[in-house]
Amino acid sequence: MSSLRAAAAARHIALRPVTLRNTSTRALSQSRQLRAGGHESHYDPPNGWLFGVKPGEKYEKEGWEGAMYWGFCGALGFGVVAYAFKPDTSIQTWALEEARRRLEAEGILADPDAKKN
Numbered sequence: 001m002s003s004l005r006a007a008a009a010a011r012h013i014a015l016r017p018v019t020l021r022n023t024s025t026r027a028l029s030q031s032r033q034l035r036a037g038g039h040e041s042h043y044d045p046p047n048g049w050l051f052g053v054k055p056g057e058k059y060e061k062e063g064w065e066g067a068m069y070w071g072f073c074g075a076l077g078f079g080v081v082a083y084a085f086k087p088d089t090s091i092q093t094w095a096l097e098e099a100r101r102r103l104e105a106e107g108i109l110a111d112p113d114a115k116k117n
Contacts, residue, residue, distance in 0.1 A: 044052065069083050103109035
């Protein structure tokens with residue numbers, strides 16, 4: 001009988017879920033939240049001057065401003081020129097030209113390029 005009890009106890013221990021407690025780690029919710037890197041505050045407190053420049057002082061351009069202005073304006077100008085000179089690929093234009101060509105071939109419509117005497 002004792003061997004049956006020992007077998008039952010062993011089976012009960014084997015079926016029981018094992019929970020291991022590791023005390024060297026913390027749960028995720030207890031971890032300290034890490035912020036973005038940086039050594040100083042990037043916040044400039046308001047000082048009341050437009051763009052932070054006091055009256056009478058000359059504004060000094062930053063290094064990225066010239067490249068950004070030339071690059072952005074150049075890309076914008078190139079895009080406008082490319083859009084203005086792009087080919088017309090609409091289905092309506094193709095259908096109108098195809099209809100005109102077929103009507104001229106059948107003799108219903110006079111050829112506009114032909115010279116009249």
